[in-house]
Amino acid sequence: MEENVFLKVGNGNKIKFWRDGWIDRIPLSESFPDLFSICNNPEARVCKCWTTQGWDLSFRRLLNDREVDRVASFLGKLGGTNLVTNAPYRVIWKHNKDGKFTVNSAYKKGIQAGVRGYHHHWKSIWRGLVPTKVKCFTWLVIKYLTQEVLQKKGKQLVPRCFLCNLTGETNNHLFLHCKFTAQIWEVFLNITCFS
Structure with missing residues (x-):
């Protein structure tokens, strides 16, 4: 911090x-x-x-x-x-011009730094003031056994995303940046917004 x-x-x-x-x-x-x-x-x-x-x-x-x-x-x-x-x-937040903390600036900082630096903060999810279903989903995403996590545990695997076959399968890629995942999120958000 x-x-x-x-x-x-x-x-x-x-x-x-x-x-x-x-x-x-x-x-x-x-x-x-x-x-x-x-x-x-x-x-x-x-x-x-x-x-x-x-x-x-x-x-x-x-x-x-x-x-x-x-x-x-x-x-x-x-x-x-x-x-x-x-x-x-x-206390001045360095990643915003006015020095005030915003979730958006923290998210952008997290994307720039990569997920590796933020994995050790998963326990703080439970202390957040967000709905329990969001906490549970976030915890599951972080704990999901992607190719990257399995390789760190010593498993010999092909280090690529099996959905898009373009890059390594990390939590960040699989749940946010994979083109197939983006399509799923779009369908999900459209259903949620209109129901």
Whole structure:
């Protein structure tokens, strides 16, 4: 999920300075583990580390020569960041121009990334606010043993769609993009719309 959103800091009162990925989506504790290990308050919020004069960093001990150079590069990373003291923080969805999440933009992102990246999220289907029949159908689609899934389980099969014979049989192809499946969906949707 983190690769799809970023945090707009605002006044910084809800974002942890060291532990949240508010700069380059990587927590500062991971980018600068040596400085994190000697920081005075690892749970500090961004707003507590900012003053009108700039960043106020405190460490548990005096810095050695090597650490002074690291602090200089650390401050360089923070250089262009200023807090907007009267604005709340926001989570921005990267895949929409206005930064708001929409199902359509998530679907387009999923298609671009391919189904492989989304297979591990199948448990979240049951938590969604959709009708039970949609949850059951979606779960069955994901769990359906396509050629791709069977090959991952060690079965030796011909890796092609037996309906169109054009490409590999994946869940994404079989249920959404196969030309024969598209015709079935069209008939189904026409019957559903007019009944």
